[in-house]
Amino acid sequence: MSNDSSLLALLTTTPLFAVGLTLTAYLVGNGxxxxxxxxxxxxxxxIAALLLAGALALIGLPYATYQQGATWLTVLLGPATVALGMPLYQQLPxxxxxxxxxxxxxxxxxxxxxxYSLAIAWLLGSSNTILASIAAKSVTAPIAIGITEQLGGTVALLLGAxxxxxxxxxxxxxxxxxxxHIDDERLIGFALGLNGHAIGTVRAFELSPTAGAFASLGMSLTGIFTAVLLPLAWRLLGMGG
Structure with missing residues (x-):
């Protein structure tokens, strides 16, 4: 047992372990x-998230340790989001x-x-920390993480939301x-991106390039709108304390 613990401790000293575990979970999940x-x-x-959670529980790796190693993947979220500007440009007319x-x-x-998420959580008696963690749940991750940290929420809870x-x-x-009876791919894509951020946008691109472009638009504009106005509304409502 001590040898296994030593090996695990050695592997987790490098971010390659967390990155490799994440990529493996995604490839298996996609398959x-x-x-x-x-x-x-x-x-x-x-599917990948469930596999990854199961793997972490099986090997006994604390989430905080995994998150520290997987930070390298989080850094890539920003460039990946910016890259969605290409389909937006193609569908600009x-x-x-x-x-x-x-x-x-x-x-x-x-x-x-x-x-609606804040209203439901508030009615259920949730604390300000929980409210701050789920407020940006419809925003793409790179922007949502910044908003949540500004509001005083928990990033781990945000990611689950x-x-x-x-x-x-x-x-x-x-x-x-x-x-x-809506079959306009532009409207469907916009709704997927606005409400479902990156996951909805991926689904929209599976429908068509047009749906994907409008999903990118919805995701981007929702992120900007929320990043500007949500912290302001939060302070006006006296939620910062």
């Missing part, structure tokens, strides 16, 4: 996702056509995305589009 014929309710990232309804829809939808939000958004948008 299972393909074998299951790509169910919308069970995305590859959720189609985006310009809808700028008025998008401009009206965005602030309402982004505000509601933060409000991000995963749950992204996974639930996909079937909800699909069902809503079917119920409302």
């Amino acid at each position: 299972l996702f393909q074998r299951l014929k790509r169910p919308s309710w069970l995305p590859a990232i959720l 189609r985006i310009v056509e809808l700028w008025r309804p998008l401009a009206i829809c965005l602030p309402i939808a982004a505000a509601l995305a933060a409000f 991000l995963l749950i939000t992204g996974v639930i958004t996909i079937p909800c948008v699909s069902l809503a589009a079917r119920f409302l």
Whole structure:
């Protein structure tokens, strides 16, 4: 047992172990996702997260130790988000056509995305720390982490909220589009990106490049809108204490 503990301690001294474990979980999760014929309710990232959590529990590696090593992957979230500007540029003429309804829809939808989760958590008696951790749950991770730290929340709880939000958004948008008879890929993509951040955007790109571009737009604008106004609203409501 001591030899195993020593080996684990040695492996975790380098970030390569956490990075390798994360990439392995994702590759296995993506493989299972393909074998299951790509169910919308069970995305590859959720499978990978469950596999990774199981692996950490099995080897007895504390989450804090894993997170310290996986920081290298977190750094890549920013460039990956910026890279979504390319499909936005390619679809720019189609985006310009809808700028008025998008401009009206965005602030309402982004505000509601933060409000309903906070309202439910508040009614259940959650602390300010929990409220601060889930307030940015519909924003892409690089921006959401900064907002959460500014509000005084917990990043680990935020990441769980991000995963749950992204996974639930996909079937909800699909069902809503079917119920409302909406087949416009631009609207569906925008809704996926606005509510489901990166996970919804990945799903939108699976539908079509147009849906993916509008999902990128929704995700980006929601991030900007929330980053500017949520901390301000938080202070005005006296939640900072």
